[in-house]
Amino acid sequence: MNALDLSRLRPRLPSPLEPVEDERFARRGLTLLLKRDDLIHPDLPGNKWRKLALNLRAADGRPVLTFGGAYSNHLRATAAAGRLLGFPTVGIVRGDELAGRPLNPSLARCAADGMRLEFVDRTTYRAKNDPATLAKLLERAPAGAYVVPEGGSNELAVQGCEALGRELSGAADTVAVACGTGGTLAGLAAGLAPGQRALGVPVLKGGFLGGEVRALQEAAFGGPRGDWALDDRFHCGGYARTSPALEAFARDFEARHGLAVERLYVAKMLYGLVTLAEEGAFPAGSRVAAVVTGAPEPADPVRL
Incomplete structure (x- = not known):
């Protein structure tokens, strides 16, 4: 086998898009969808x-x-x-x-x-x-x-992530993804249809990610693409760090929906979405999709 023969790995594409019943969204007239990129491949997920x-x-x-x-x-x-x-x-x-x-x-x-x-x-x-x-x-x-x-995250990665946006074209009004280096957000935004918005939730502090996303889109596409924004409030102190509040939220989400929640990326993004819903950030009737970019390791590190 060689590196070109990626089809031999049998990735699950497009990944499933699953509606979930969550009263924190439903009572505000919102629909929550989970884009299960964690199911693409057991060793190379999301x-x-x-x-x-x-x-x-x-x-x-x-x-x-x-x-x-x-x-x-x-x-x-x-x-x-x-x-x-x-x-x-x-x-x-x-x-x-x-x-x-x-x-x-x-x-x-x-x-x-x-x-x-x-x-x-x-x-x-x-x-x-x-x-x-x-x-x-x-x-x-x-x-x-x-x-x-x-x-x-380079131009090839961003171009690869554009397919994520295309898979979600027309399926949601807002699509949220956790961000480390910005490549997934850059490609996701480029693939979404007009009228859809991509929301990035950085897991690192520093406020530098906007420039990185713009630079990646420039390298991949020659200029800006899509409607995207960042919310920097949910990094919990930085990369590989969590908090007691985030841990409690993740455990509660797991109990509600039977989904194992990866803590360093996915939990922060979901926590951000619930907070935004409670703040009234999404108009009633909106469909909000959360990209599940990975599953927890058996011994996921916790940084309190």
Whole structure:
């Protein structure tokens, strides 16, 4: 098998769109829909499939080098793709202090799937897009390695995520997605029909994501596409962090709907949607779709 033969992995596309009965939306005349991208593939779920597919075709079986933090879903998906499709993977991990510690469940999964993990200090990691820094990292990688950026977000990833918007064309008035690097939102917004709006819920603090989304759309499409907005209130302190309130919300949502809720992305997005509904942000009669971008790991980290 080679990296071009992605159909052999049998992704479930289009992913299901499921209406759910939730009185917090119903009493305001709203319909909640769940776009179950977590069901696309057991090892490359959700936006990870959509962001990686075109990049893997471009890599054409070459080794893949990419970047992520200690709990990166992107690193896990890339490592799984390497195992399933038979190409080497290298993960550049933020934080050289992690090198001497036991691997957490996320990184252990990467290693078990054959990914070579390299831990770098945070200064080097911040400079990963600098040509000289990247050249040094590539010197230690297998020859001919194809570079995928942190979170998988580049123009090919954005183009891959455009299909998510097309699958939802006309199905909802607002489509919400959790955002790390902005690639999924950039593509989603581009694929939606006129009159639909994409809402991004950042899981990192800093307020930088708007510029990233605009730059990604410029690279992918040559300019802005679609109607999109960000709500920065629900990151719970930053990436890989949650709060007691978020944990209580996620457990309640699971009990209401029988859906295991991933905490670091999906829970923050759902919490944001419920808050917005309670604030009256959506007109009565609106259909609100929530993109479920992934499922929880058996030992999902919790950062209180």
